[in-house]
Amino acid sequence: MPSIDDQLKDRLQRSAPSPAGADDLFVRLGTRRRRRATNRKLGTVAVVVCVLLGTAGTFFALGRTLRTTNVPVATPSEPVENLGLDFPICRVMSMPITVGEAPGSAYVFTKLEDTCPKAGEGSRFVAADENGDGVVDTPPVELHGCFPPVGCEAFAAPDVNGDGTSEIAVSNAGADGYGVWLFALTTSPPAVVPIDVVDPQGIGYIKTGAFEFAWVDVAGHAEGAHCETLPNGSTFTVFGVDKLAPKADVRSTVLQIDGPTATVVGASKEKTAHSDAPIPGNELCGGPLYGSAANFPNATVASGLDIGIGVPLCNASKIVADFTGDGQKDTAWVGEEARGGRCSDSNFAYGRAIAAVDFTGDGLADDTYDTISDCMECRAYAAADLDGDGKKELIVLLQSSSTPVYGIYTAFQGNTEGPGLVPTTMVVDAPAMGLSAGDPLTVTVGGDEGYSYAVGCDGFPASPILVQSGSSHPIEGPGSGVRDVFVTKLKLSSQTATATVVDSQHTTQPTSDPLPFDPLNSSGCGVQWFPPG
Amino acid sequence: MNEVELRDFLRERYPRLVGAVALVTGDLASAEDAVQEAIVRAWERSDRGEEIALLDRWVATVAMNLSRSRLRRLRVERLARPRLSEPLAVEAPTSDRLDVVRALAALPRRQREVTVLRYYLDLSTSEIANEMHTSEGTVKSQLSKARAHLADALALTDDQENSHAEHR
Numbered sequence: 257m258p259s260i261d262d263q264l265k266d267r268l269q270r271s272a273p274s275p276a277g278a279d280d281l282f283v284r285l286g287t288r289r290r291r292r293a294t295n296r297k298l299g300t301v302a303v304v305v306c307v308l309l310g311t312a313g314t315f316f317a318l319g320r321t322l323r324t325t326n327v328p329v330a331t332p333s334e335p336v337e338n339l340g341l342d343f344p345i346c347r348v349m350s351m352p353i354t355v356g357e358a359p360g361s362a363y364v365f366t367k368l369e370d371t372c373p374k375a376g377e378g379s380r381f382v383a384a385d386e387n388g389d390g391v392v393d394t395p396p397v398e399l400h401g402c403f404p405p406v407g408c409e410a411f412a413a414p415d416v417n418g419d420g421t422s423e424i425a426v427s428n429a430g431a432d433g434y435g436v437w438l439f440a441l442t443t444s445p446p447a448v449v450p451i452d453v454v455d456p457q458g459i460g461y462i463k464t465g466a467f468e469f470a471w472v473d474v475a476g477h478a479e480g481a482h483c484e485t486l487p488n489g490s491t492f493t494v495f496g497v498d499k500l501a502p503k504a505d506v507r508s509t510v511l512q513i514d515g516p517t518a519t520v521v522g523a524s525k526e527k528t529a530h531s532d533a534p535i536p537g538n539e540l541c542g543g544p545l546y547g548s549a550a551n552f553p554n555a556t557v558a559s560g561l562d563i564g565i566g567v568p569l570c571n572a573s574k575i576v577a578d579f580t581g582d583g584q585k586d587t588a589w590v591g592e593e594a595r596g597g598r599c600s601d602s603n604f605a606y607g608r609a610i611a612a613v614d615f616t617g618d619g620l621a622d623d624t625y626d627t628i629s630d631c632m633e634c635r636a637y638a639a640a641d642l643d644g645d646g647k648k649e650l651i652v653l654l655q656s657s658s659t660p661v662y663g664i665y666t667a668f669q670g671n672t673e674g675p676g677l678v679p680t681t682m683v684v685d686a687p688a689m690g691l692s693a694g695d696p697l698t699v700t701v702g703g704d705e706g707y708s709y710a711v712g713c714d715g716f717p718a719s720p721i722l723v724q725s726g727s728s729h730p731i732e733g734p735g736s737g738v739r740d741v742f743v744t745k746l747k748l749s750s751q752t753a754t755a756t757v758v759d760s761q762h763t764t765q766p767t768s769d770p771l772p773f774d775p776l777n778s779s780g781c782g783v784q785w786f787p788p789g
Numbered sequence: 790m791n792e793v794e795l796r797d798f799l800r801e802r803y804p805r806l807v808g809a810v811a812l813v814t815g816d817l818a819s820a821e822d823a824v825q826e827a828i829v830r831a832w833e834r835s836d837r838g839e840e841i842a843l844l845d846r847w848v849a850t851v852a853m854n855l856s857r858s859r860l861r862r863l864r865v866e867r868l869a870r871p872r873l874s875e876p877l878a879v880e881a882p883t884s885d886r887l888d889v890v891r892a893l894a895a896l897p898r899r900q901r902e903v904t905v906l907r908y909y910l911d912l913s914t915s916e917i918a919n920e921m922h923t924s925e926g927t928v929k930s931q932l933s934k935a936r937a938h939l940a941d942a943l944a945l946t947d948d949q950e951n952s953h954a955e956h957r
Contacts, residue, residue: 260940260947261908267943268909271889272808273817281799281825282792289829374840657826 339363339383340391346372347380349410351546353422355386355441362424362448363392364399364410376407382426382439386446393446397439402428406548411436411471414543416483417513418490424448425540427549433472433479433536434549440516449516460509460520462494467518469494471536471549477562480536484510491521492541497533504533563589563612564620577639579667580615581647586667588613588650588677589621590628590636609634611652611677613667626665626677628654637662638789640782643748644719650677651783659702659709660788666753680748683756688742689724697746697755699724701786703775706731710773713780714745720781721758722746725773739767790835790844799828802845805910809849812905814856815894827851849910850920853902892942900935903928 258266338345347366352359366372367379381396402408406429413422421441427434438451451467453460462469470479478497483490491510498505510522538545538552545552561572572591579586590611609628612621628634635656639648642664655661665677679696691697699722700709707728714721724746729739745759765772778786790798803824811820827848831841841847893901899921906912906920914932918925939945 257947260936260945263943263945263947264904264908264936264939265911267885267889267945268812268905271812271886272805272909273811273820273886274804275807275817275821281803282796285795285799285825285829285832288825289832 339365339385341383341396344368345381347375349547351410351413351424353384353386353413353424353441354415355384355421355443357420358386359388361385361388362410362413362422364408364426365396374404374407376402376404380408382410382424382448384424384441384446384448386441386443394441394448397448397450399426399428399437401435405429409547409549411547411549412540412543412545414483414541416490416492416541418485423451423513427471427547429548433470433552436469436471436481438467438469438513438518440513442515451513451516451518453511453518453520455520457520459523460511461496461507461523461525462509462511462520470496471552473536473552478533478535480534481540482534483541492518495534497535499533503527503529506533508534561589561591563614565593565610565612569593569610569612571635573635573637575636575639575650577648577650579613579639579648579650580669581645584615584617586613586615587617587619588636588639588665588667590634590652592634611636611650611665613650613677615667615669622676626679628652628663638783641717642720642722642781643750644715644717645750647750649680649748649750653788654698656788657702658704659700659707660786661698661700662711662785663696663698664748664755666750668753678753680750680753680755683754686724686744686746686757686760688726688744688760688762697748699785700726701775701778701788708771708773708775710775710778711780711783711785712773712778713782716781720748722748722755722781727771727773729767737767738764740764741772790832795828795832798844802848803828806845806849806852809905809909810852810856812890812893812909813853813898813901815890819856820852823852823855824848826855845910846912846916846920849906888943892939895942896935896938900931900938903931904935904939907932 339348344367345365346368349364350361353362354360362382362384364380364382367381369378372378380399380402382399383392383396384394385391386393399408408426408428411425411427411434413424415421416423416438421443424439424441425436426439427436440449440451441447442449453462453464453467455462455464469481471481472479477499479495481492481494483492489512492513494509494511496507504527505525506528507525508523509520511518512521513519536552538550544550561569563569563572569589569591570593572589574587574589576585576587578584579588588611590609592609611626611628614620615622635653636650637653638651640651641647642649647667650665650667652663652665653660654663664680666680667677682691682693682695682697685692689698689700699711701711702709708726710725712723712725714723722745724744725742727739727741730736741761741763743759743761744757746755747758748755776786778784806824807817807820809820810823811817814820814823830851831844831848834841893904896904902921903917906917907914912920914925914928918928921928940947
């Protein structure tokens with residue numbers, strides 16, 4: 257008899273329903289794609305207007321002008337015809353180096369395949385031209401652990417031990433900063449050699465083996481490195497800082513680098529004032545950082561944010577508003593928890609996000625946070641007082657599509673739940689909205705073939721009633737001449753984080769008649785619901 | 790992704806992906822809608838020059854996420870009702886299929902997803918963990934629970950396990 261696993265496979269294969277054949281599926285998908293593009297354009301116009309107005313307002317308010325900075329960019333040296341290698345290359349980055357005081361170049365490049373692999377993909381190497389003749393003298397060393405979207409880059413090439421020859425730092429950009437590997441240069445024979453860390457006393461806060469350190473500076477944590485010139489030679493210090501209250505915890509490991517060996521010669525762990533804690537900047541041992549790290553720390557803040565939940569918050573969005581009615585501004589965030597130190601693509605259907613709030617103004621989430629499980633490109637969207645009690649609710653965009661879906665969160669400062677955000681839930685069924693008692697409230701706007709949605713508001717601001725309208729009809733065949741129109745009116749209570757249906761109507765009308773609501777311009781209760789801003 | 794590749798994908802992979810999502814959701818119309826939406830999103834990404842290495846897995850994951858939207862499911866079911874009444878649109882369910890659908894429906898959503906990914910789409914536990922952004926241990930645990938439930942509900946027996954039981 258087959259195993260249970262095999263029986264399950266067989267039963268599922270035989271039980272899966274098949275879609276009816278659709279010869280025109282390609283055409284239908286094309287239509288769907290165009291419709292999505294049109295809806296997105298509508299939304300984009302609104303975003304552009306908001307951004308332009310916001311940007312102009314910010315500069316007026318701050319009295320600042322646009323500032324430009326000179327950024328060292330790692331660029332291909334001329335010529336880059338394979339640099340004398342026996343395979344074609346692309347994505348070449350270079351940094352100037354010194355070898356025994358003579359100028360040369362370090363290169364980071366990708367092996368060309370049929371086409372040039374994308375950043376973070378393919379085979380990536382580091383090598384060096386030690387005499388400045390445009391030809392690499394060292395065998396290329398393959399870099400491992402380069403991942404998209406940025407991949408491995410030339411990071412810096414300072415002389416960290418003062419021996420007149422550069423060390424080569426290569427980075428891989430992650431969610432919050434960079435992982436950096438350090439290599440030594442030898443001339444006899446010419447080679448780029450990974451530096452090994454040894455710790456004979458076992459005192460360092462660094463792992464032994466291939467020399468790696470991080471370059472990161474987020475709200476609660478920082479890591480980096482710096483050089484010191486001492487009477488008995490230069491040392492290289494790798495540090496990590498936990499930015500705690502009221503002081504910072506600083507762990508430092510001091511290394512002496514001699515050729516391909518970095519020996520731990522000292523280590524310390526101390527509490528210091530935050531102002532005295534070391535921070536990584538945009539230079540290493542007096543030399544500039546190259547590539548995307550040249551703008552550090554600006555290059556790192558977009559994709560990860562530390563709000564004190566233990567992991568960085570990726571693709572974070574925030575709304576600042578008074579969620580408690582105390583006259584103070586609070587901050588609510590929506591984003592994804594980093595996984596393995598990396599953020600997923602912001603457009604990817606990740607499925608899970610968190611909503612957190614800071615009432616105290618310390619930049620960290622207060623106690624609890626809510627997990628949003630049905631999330632598609634979620635973001636904190638708006639704040640509005642949807643029940644007229646003087647406290648604003650957080651409106652979260654749960655699904656970004658031609659039919660955006662929003663959830664509504666209420667802030668609690670205490671009670672049994674602890675401070676945090678909780679989703680507003682239904683007290684009773686709202687069948688026209690597809691919701692049952694106990695479900696989190698969601699409202700939908702926009703439209704697609706055969707159906708349309710809008711959200712409006714009655715009685716705002718004193719006694720708001722949220723109005724969800726919707727219509728649907730078959731797009732062809734029987735019933736396509738008549739549409740169902742549903743209107744559900746909801747009364748929200750932030751005291752209990754609930755929504756009650758106060759009115760529900762179902763009517764029909766010919767599809768040739770105009771809709772009783774406008775799905776392409778939906779607003780109410782102080783919120784522009786569609787197009788999404 | 791050019792037109793030829795997309796047409797090939799629709800011909801070769803689309804029915805299986807719809808089947809997978811339908812096993813999870815229990816509804817063919819919403820499964821079709823979710824898979825089509827996922828494919829359109831993949832197409833858009835391709836137009837932007839982004840590559841999706843394992844397209845069928847990507848579409849399966851996105852479609853399963855999309856199918857979690859209760860509103861989407863509700864309105865697709867409503868819209869599809871007249872179409873589904875056409876005799877060619879759906880096959881009459883066999884009692885065996887109904888048993889499987891009922892047994893799957895009794896599982897929590899996550900267990901249903903890992904079951905379908907494992908036993909219908911033939912993904913390994915590490916691949917499922919990767920797709921679902923969870924640990925392999927969690928996947929194995931969910932699979933074990935789902936397997937026990939399904940074996941019981943569908944009266945599946947295993948000679949080897951029986952003999953183990955006899956020895957015990």
